[in-house]
Structures are given as structure tokens and as C-alpha cells.
Amino acid sequence: MPASHSFRSLLPVLILLVLLALVPLLSPSNRFVSLAISAGINVIALYGLSVLFGQTGILSMGHAALVGIGAYTAAILARDFNIGFWLSIPLAGIMAAIVAALIGIPSLRVSGHHFVIMTFAFGQLLAIILTNGGDYTGAASGLDVQQPVALFGLSIDVLTHYYLTVVFFVALSAIASWAIINSRYGRTLRAIRENEKLAASLGINVGRHKIGAFIVSGVFAGVSGVLLAYFLRHISPSQFSSFPSIYLALMVMIGGARLLLGPLAGGILVAFLPELLNLDPVQSRILYGVCLIAVILLLPNGLIAGIIAGWHKMFDRRAAQPSEPAVEREGK
Amino acid sequence: MKSVLLRGAVVALFLGAVAYPALAQDAADTIKIGVVAAESGAFVSAGHTLPAGVGLAVKEINDEGGIKVGDKTYKLELLKRDDRTDISTAIAATQELVRDEKVAAIFGSETHDFTLAMAKITQPAKVLHFAGNSTLAKVLTDSSVASGGEDHYLFQTEPQxxxxxxxxxxxxxxxxxxxxxxxxxxxxxxxxxxxxxxxxxxxxxxxxxxxxxxxxxxxxxxxxxxxxxxxxxxxxxxxxxxxxxxxxxxxxxxxxxxxxxxxxxxxxxxxxxxxxxxxxxxxxxxxxxxxxxxxxxxxxxxxPKAKAYFDAYFAAGAPKGVTSSVSLLYYDYVHFLAEAWEKAGSLDPDKTVEALKTLHHKGVVSDDLAFNATHQVTHAxxxxxxxxxxxxxxxxxxxxxxxxxx
The missing domain is CATH 3.40.50.2300 (Response regulator)
Structure with missing residues (x-):
């Protein structure tokens, strides 16, 4: 596959992100910018989850806990070592990756539903550990993050500056995800996803690669956690328990985990639908449930893949043939 | 036809010119206050009492003619925002109230974590912030509430x-x-x-x-x-x-x-x-x-004052709930704040803080509501x-x- 061909799958994401980076020029409300930042932070974690779920076929229901590892790492580094935002990003990514490895090694000895349950249990366990961590983790009350965020001496604590920072990290995540998908490693992961036994028979170390995918997704989650901690300036265990994990899984399933636009679409939809339709949490959950069932039944590769397929059917001569995006064709 | 349109335009311009100063005057004579609370979601039971309590106090103040601050009389405008028991929504709502709506004060939320994260927005913006979370004692210290401290405008409306x-x-x-x-x-x-x-x-x-x-x-x-x-x-x-x-x-x-x-x-x-x-x-x-x-x-x-308060509270449409009384952690403090503005003779947040710290307010909960040195109340x-x-x-x-x- 020529590089230019695979780059086509990244191009729409980059164009969309450039457009999103221009949003502050339209003077949006601060409420909108704030929600967009929250959505962007989720999207970064979703790119990690898409590597795990979309490419490897492993669903984690404890991913918010890895985001929490990143957030708490950032808060503790700032408090105890005076380490600021920029250095926290790689350190929290590494810490979340280490924790992902520690969970992945025992958890990935099982597969399918059992793995989902184990990751869910990990999420619950982390909340309990943080809640009972005394002054070190701030117990149930959590921790404050006091360090300012600056770039070349310019404060990026201003909401729009922070928004642009998050867009930048979303772009980095999308590029990293694209690079993984189009690498030999990505092809190996897809081989495992499609047929584990066949992949093993070809000499692929399935267990090691699955743990590797979990570790990679942990890095994304860790970075997302740092951005969250510095955005909210106060974190607590309840933000990283089971419900946020379920929401992350929901977002990636609705948007679609196999296409680069999927996590972006899922994150934005779930963040803004209640706002646009003025839904309360109960109505939102009903809507998400209906969307999830509809996606599973009608658009098994997610909303974006469904829209692309629909587009081809309506306007493209290729409609007669089943169409797959570049990365999918490449993966098979 | 042309002349009719022309006359219409002239009349519209005249009315606009007359009405604009009146509208501008109205906006200038209004103090915006915000409430961020869970009106839906897991914490709705306590959350809905906040806008109900604050809303009742705002209505009473406005019905009595408003607040006289210096030479001017102001009406209160209440902006309610549902945080859906979700921290991202609570933060977005606070950003909106503080930066877009330019509220002078915020009440809420009923959730400790949310309040602490909200305070990171309200305090640098010098917005007076009242919350009935006794857990705020963890952050309200002599240094944090001092002038220039990070929580100078934050007040705890529940006893320690x-x-x-x-x-x-x-x-x-x-x-x-x-x-x-x-x-x-x-x-x-x-x-x-x-x-x-x-x-x-x-x-x-x-x-x-x-x-x-x-x-x-x-x-x-x-x-x-x-x-x-x-x-x-x-x-x-x-x-x-x-x-x-x-x-x-x-x-x-x-x-x-x-x-x-x-x-x-x-x-x-x-x-x-x-x-x-x-x-x-x-x-x-x-x-x-x-x-x-x-x-x-x-x-x-x-x-002795509870019956009259709760009669008015429920008559205003608030449901009878396990935690209806939580509304009193907010209702009294709208009146308290109004009194502080009148005493300060200014809407300046620093002068208002000084007034809040020296006032003894007669409320429903107590005849002697007062904030201590670390911005916390004491009552039975x-x-x-x-x-x-x-x-x-x-x-x-x-x-x-x-x-x-x-």
C-alpha cells in the first residue's frame, strides 16, 4: 500500500481538526469551549481505546481508571516534585502504560467477556485504592492541581489556549493512532483480531501483542488524564470509576473504533448530544442505549463507517461493491 | 407604499432610540447571580433544592423593591444551570456564568468535588461563591481566604x-x-x-x-x-x-x-x-x-421561622423531599449577600467580602448568622x-x- 493511499485515511481527521482549531475565531461561548475541551480530552483516550478495541478486538471497561492513573500521576508529581504540565505528559503516559502492563499480564490470560469483567474490576479497584489512599491520594476528596500551564512563557490557562492545546494533543493522538494502524504492528494486531488461532499458527506471539496493545492504549489514557487534571484543577476517585469507563466504551462503539474519524465522532457526539437536545442524564442514557443497539445491529463498524458506506451507496459507482476504508483493506 | 415604509422606519427608529436607554438602564440595574446544581442525575434529590431556595430568596428581594446599593437600586436576576450531576457540565456551566454572563455571585454546587473544581474558576474571576459543603473546611484556611488568597471569595454556608x-x-x-x-x-x-x-x-x-x-x-x-x-x-x-x-x-x-x-x-x-x-x-x-x-x-x-419559610418554599413549587431543608443552606445567604451589598454600598467583590465578614444576619436558620475568619458559618x-x-x-x-x- 503506497503511503499516499494510507495518508488519505488521516487527511479528513487533520482537516477536521484544523477546522476545530479555528472555532475560537467564531467567538463561541465559554460553555461551548469548556465542553469541547472535555470532549477532546475524552477523544485522546478514545484513540487509545480504538487501538485496543478497533485493531486488536479487545474491549476494556476500565479505561477511565487508566485516565485516572495519568491524572493522579500529574497531580502527585506537581505536588511532591514540583513537576509541571509538560513533563507530566510523558511521565503520566509511562505510568499509565506500566499500570496497563501490570493489569494486562494477568488479565489477558483470559479473553472475551472475562477480560471485559477484569478491566471493569480494575476500574472499581482503583477507585477503592484512591479513596482509601489517605493524604497521599487525597482520599475520597481528591487532589488539587496548582501548577500553572505555560508554553514558552505564555500562559495557556486561558480557556481558548487550553482548547487549542487539547486540539493539538488530539491531532497527535490521531497521527499516532494512524501510524500504529498502518505499521506492521498494526497489521499484526488486526491479524490477531480476525483470528487469534490462525495468527498464533503463523508465529505471532498473541499474548505479548495483546498486552502491548493494552500498554499502548494506556499511554493515550495517561496523556488524557494529565490534560483532564490540569483542566479541572481538582480530581477525585469518582471521576475514574465504572461509569466513565462505560461511557468511553460507548463513545468508541458509537463512533466506530476502526476508522480514525470514529473516536472523534463518538467523543463529540456523546459530549454534545445532551447539550444540543437538552437531555437530562436519564434521557441521555436511554438515547445512548438506543444508539448503541442501532449501531450494533445496523452499523457494526460504527457511525462513521456507516455514513461512509451510505455515501458510497448513494453517490459512488463503487456502491455495487462492498466498500472498506483504506486501513481496513490494508489490514486484511 | 414607499412613504408608508419610510414612515414606519422612522417610527421604528424613534421607538428604538427611546427604548434603548431604558433597556440599557434595565441591564445596568440588574445584578446577575448564578446557581449550579444537579437538577437531574444522581444528586437531584439535594440538587433541586438549591435553585428552589435561591429562587425564592431572589423573588422575595425583587418583590420588596430590590437591593439599594449606594444611590442605585438593583433587581436580582437568577441564572440557573443544571450540572446533570456531571463534573464536565458543572465546569462548563460555571465558565458560562462567570465569563459569558458575568455573574456577581454563584451558589452551589451541592457536590464537594464539583464545588472545588468550580472554585478554580470563580475565585480568580473574583466571583463570590457560596456552597453548603462542610468539606470545604479542607481548603478554607487563614491564608487561602486572606486578601489575595486563592479562596478569598469562597464561603461555606454549612457549619464546620x-x-x-x-x-x-x-x-x-x-x-x-x-x-x-x-x-x-x-x-x-x-x-x-x-x-x-x-x-x-x-x-x-x-x-x-x-x-x-x-x-x-x-x-x-x-x-x-x-x-x-x-x-x-x-x-x-x-x-x-x-x-x-x-x-x-x-x-x-x-x-x-x-x-x-x-x-x-x-x-x-x-x-x-x-x-x-x-x-x-x-x-x-x-x-x-x-x-x-x-x-x-x-x-x-x-x-419558629421554619413553618413560614417552608410554606413559601413548597408553595413556590418545590417538591417535598428528604433533603428539602438543604435549601436553607442557600436561601438565607442570598438575603445575607444582599445585606452585604447594601452595607458595602458597592458591588465591588472585595468590599462585599469585608461586609460579609462583619455582618450578623437574621435568617431562618438563626437570628445570628455570621461568617468566621475562615468564611464558615456557625449555627444549630x-x-x-x-x-x-x-x-x-x-x-x-x-x-x-x-x-x-x-
Whole structure:
């Protein structure tokens, strides 16, 4: 596959992100910018989850806990070592990756539903550990993050500056995800996803690669956690328990985990639908449930893949043939 | 036709020119205040009381002609925002109220975590922020509330936890003992295991011990528990004189019937359950049950002002709930703030803070509401007890002067 061909799958994401980076020029409300930042932070974690779920076929229901590892790492580094935002990003990514490895090694000895349950249990366990961590983790009350965020001496604590920072990290995540998908490693992961036994028979170390995918997704989650901690300036265990994990899984399933636009679409939809339709949490959950069932039944590769397929059917001569995006064709 | 359009345009321009200063005047003579609370989602029970309480106070102030600050009279405009029990929404709502709407003050939220994150937005913007979270004691210190400190504009509208726990423990034991008929010596706490539960129970434990209680165990249950039997069985094995259910009123109402069926103790205490709910739900028990309200009860009260307040509160459309009284942690402080603005003669936040710190306000909860040096109030808490026959007795219990020694 020529590089230019695979780059086509990244191009729409980059164009969309450039457009999103221009949003502050339209003077949006601060409420909108704030929600967009929250959505962007989720999207970064979703790119990690898409590597795990979309490419490897492993669903984690404890991913918010890895985001929490990143957030708490950032808060503790700032408090105890005076380490600021920029250095926290790689350190929290590494810490979340280490924790992902520690969970992945025992958890990935099982597969399918059992793995989902184990990751869910990990999420619950982390909340309990943080809640009972005394002054070190701030117990149930959590921790404050006091360090300012600056770039070349310019404060990026201003909401729009922070928004642009998050867009930048979303772009980095999308590029990293694209690079993984189009690498030999990505092809190996897809081989495992499609047929584990066949992949093993070809000499692929399935267990090691699955743990590797979990570790990679942990890095994304860790970075997302740092951005969250510095955005909210106060974190607590309840933000990283089971419900946020379920929401992350929901977002990636609705948007679609196999296409680069999927996590972006899922994150934005779930963040803004209640706002646009003025839904309360109960109505939102009903809507998400209906969307999830509809996606599973009608658009098994997610909303974006469904829209692309629909587009081809309506306007493209290729409609007669089943169409797959570049990365999918490449993966098979 | 052309002349008709022309005349119409002239009239419209004239009316616009006349109306614009009036509209501008209206906007200038209005003080915006915001409420961020869970009007939907998991914390709706306490959350809906905030806009209801603040809304009632705003209506009363406006109906009385507004607030006279210096030479000008201002009306209040209330901007309510539902945080959907979601921290991202709470933050977005706060950003909107502070930066877009330019509110002078914010009330809420009822959730400790949300309030702390919201304060990171309100405080740098010099927006006065009132929240009824006793857990704010963790951040309200002499240095943080000092001029230029990071929480200079943040006020805690609920007493410090040692005070509320002290009032409650003393009141519960005082009311239950004559009903049980023998001295109460041993207490067991059953507590929701979340941020608030952990924080509150540590103080209540100290308060019970300072009242001479032996407390062999605190039993934590996960939030959203519906089957309490494992926790109740454990409590029963400790042979307590009183089982104290702390702190979620909704969970407590689920746990109590199970406790009565298992015969866990000769008496119970339900934190945050109003006698009004006890009566409305037709609850009964064959043993004495104490209840406490945050801070004054609506179903039965010894506070002379409570009836008038709650009549107006419910007449305004607020539902009768387990935690309706939480509204009083906000209602009084809208009036208090209005008085501070009048006293300061200015809307300047620094002058208002100074006024708030020196004022003694006559509210519903107390005739002498005042903030201490670390921006926290002190007042009594109401405790009631239902006798097995159904009679309910209530008493306002004053807080202890000092925190018990650990």
C-alpha cells in the first residue's frame, strides 16, 4: 500500500481538526469551549481505546481508571516534585502504560467477556485504592492541581489556549493512532483480531501483542488524564470509576473504533448530544442505549463507517461493491 | 407604499432610540447571580433544592423593591444551570456564568468535588461563591481566604463539620435516651463509602466518642447499595444501643426497614431524613428513631421561622423531599449577600467580602448568622425523634465550641 493511499485515511481527521482549531475565531461561548475541551480530552483516550478495541478486538471497561492513573500521576508529581504540565505528559503516559502492563499480564490470560469483567474490576479497584489512599491520594476528596500551564512563557490557562492545546494533543493522538494502524504492528494486531488461532499458527506471539496493545492504549489514557487534571484543577476517585469507563466504551462503539474519524465522532457526539437536545442524564442514557443497539445491529463498524458506506451507496459507482476504508483493506 | 415604509422606519427608529436607554438602564440595574446544581442525575434529590431556595430568596428581594446599593437600586436576576450531576457540565456551566454572563455571585454546587473544581474558576474571576459543603473546611484556611488568597471569595454556608456532628450526636443521644429507657453506651455507624461519607463519618465518630459513646466499628457500604443485610448483620453482632445511618437520606430509607426486620438495635438514627418524609411515607417503627435535618426540619420543627419559610418554599413549587431543608443552606445567604451589598454600598467583590465578614444576619436558620475568619458559618442543627407510638419531638441543638480532641 503506497503511503499516499494510507495518508488519505488521516487527511479528513487533520482537516477536521484544523477546522476545530479555528472555532475560537467564531467567538463561541465559554460553555461551548469548556465542553469541547472535555470532549477532546475524552477523544485522546478514545484513540487509545480504538487501538485496543478497533485493531486488536479487545474491549476494556476500565479505561477511565487508566485516565485516572495519568491524572493522579500529574497531580502527585506537581505536588511532591514540583513537576509541571509538560513533563507530566510523558511521565503520566509511562505510568499509565506500566499500570496497563501490570493489569494486562494477568488479565489477558483470559479473553472475551472475562477480560471485559477484569478491566471493569480494575476500574472499581482503583477507585477503592484512591479513596482509601489517605493524604497521599487525597482520599475520597481528591487532589488539587496548582501548577500553572505555560508554553514558552505564555500562559495557556486561558480557556481558548487550553482548547487549542487539547486540539493539538488530539491531532497527535490521531497521527499516532494512524501510524500504529498502518505499521506492521498494526497489521499484526488486526491479524490477531480476525483470528487469534490462525495468527498464533503463523508465529505471532498473541499474548505479548495483546498486552502491548493494552500498554499502548494506556499511554493515550495517561496523556488524557494529565490534560483532564490540569483542566479541572481538582480530581477525585469518582471521576475514574465504572461509569466513565462505560461511557468511553460507548463513545468508541458509537463512533466506530476502526476508522480514525470514529473516536472523534463518538467523543463529540456523546459530549454534545445532551447539550444540543437538552437531555437530562436519564434521557441521555436511554438515547445512548438506543444508539448503541442501532449501531450494533445496523452499523457494526460504527457511525462513521456507516455514513461512509451510505455515501458510497448513494453517490459512488463503487456502491455495487462492498466498500472498506483504506486501513481496513490494508489490514486484511 | 414607499412613504408608508419610510414612515414606519422612522417610527421604528424613534421607538428604538427611546427604548434603548431604558433597556440599557434595565441591564445596568440588574445584578446577575448564578446557581449550579444537579437538577437531574444522581444528586437531584439535594440538587433541586438549591435553585428552589435561591429562587425564592431572589423573588422575595425583587418583590420588596430590590437591593439599594449606594444611590442605585438593583433587581436580582437568577441564572440557573443544571450540572446533570456531571463534573464536565458543572465546569462548563460555571465558565458560562462567570465569563459569558458575568455573574456577581454563584451558589452551589451541592457536590464537594464539583464545588472545588468550580472554585478554580470563580475565585480568580473574583466571583463570590457560596456552597453548603462542610468539606470545604479542607481548603478554607487563614491564608487561602486572606486578601489575595486563592479562596478569598469562597464561603461555606454549612457549619464546620465538628460543629454539625457535635450538635447532631448530642441531640440524637439526648432525644433517644428517654425513649429507649436506659443509658445509651454503644453506637455503630453505617456509612456510605464515598467522599462525603468518609469525610463526615470521621467527625461524627469523634463527636460520638466525645459524648462518651463506645463505637466498636464504622461499617462502610458502597454507594447505591440496596441490600444492606450483610452490613446490618455485622452491626447486630456488635450489640449496639444505637445504629447511626450516615449520611445519604435516600439510602437510609432503604436500609431502615431491613434493619427493623432484622432487629439490629433498640434505637436508630437517620441522618438527613426529615420528619416530614417520615410522616408522608407513613413510616413507623417499634423502636425509637431519631432524625436530623440539614439544618432545620420541614415536617416538624422547633424553629419558629421554619413553618413560614417552608410554606413559601413548597408553595413556590418545590417538591417535598428528604433533603428539602438543604435549601436553607442557600436561601438565607442570598438575603445575607444582599445585606452585604447594601452595607458595602458597592458591588465591588472585595468590599462585599469585608461586609460579609462583619455582618450578623437574621435568617431562618438563626437570628445570628455570621461568617468566621475562615468564611464558615456557625449555627444549630435540628434533631427530632419519633417515639414507637408515632409522636415526634424536635429540638435545635447548639454546636460545641471546640472540636473534640482526637
Amino acid at each position: 463539620e465538628f460543629q454539625r456532628s457535635g450538635s447532631t450526636a448530642r441531640g440524637v443521644l439526648k432525644l433517644l435516651e428517654p425513649l429507649v429507657g436506659h443509658p445509651l453506651k454503644k453506637s455503630v455507624l453505617i456509612v456510605g463509602n464515598d467522599a462525603t461519607g468518609q469525610f463526615l463519618s470521621s467527625y461524627y465518630l469523634a463527636a460520638l466518642k466525645s459524648e462518651g459513646q463506645e463505637v466498636p466499628d464504622i461499617i462502610f457500604y458502597p454507594p447505591d447499595t440496596t441490600d444492606f443485610s450483610p452490613f446490618l448483620t455485622r452491626a447486630k453482632s456488635l450489640k449496639p444501643d444505637v445504629v447511626h445511618f450516615w449520611y445519604n437520606g435516600d439510602s437510609t430509607l432503604t436500609a431502615l426497614p431491613q434493619a427493623l426486620e432484622l432487629g439490629v438495635a433498640p434505637s436508630y438514627f437517620l441522618f438527613g431524613v426529615d420528619p416530614g418524609i417520615w410522616k408522608e411515607q407513613g413510616l413507623s417503627a417499634d423502636v425509637p428513631v431519631a432524625m436530623s435535618c440539614v439544618p432545620v426540619c420541614w415536617g416538624e420543627s422547633s424553629n 442543627t435540628e434533631v427530632c425523634a419519633a417515639a414507637p407510638g408515632g409522636d415526634i419531638t424536635c429540638a435545635m441543638q447548639e454546636p460545641p465550641a471546640d472540636a473534640p480532641k482526637q
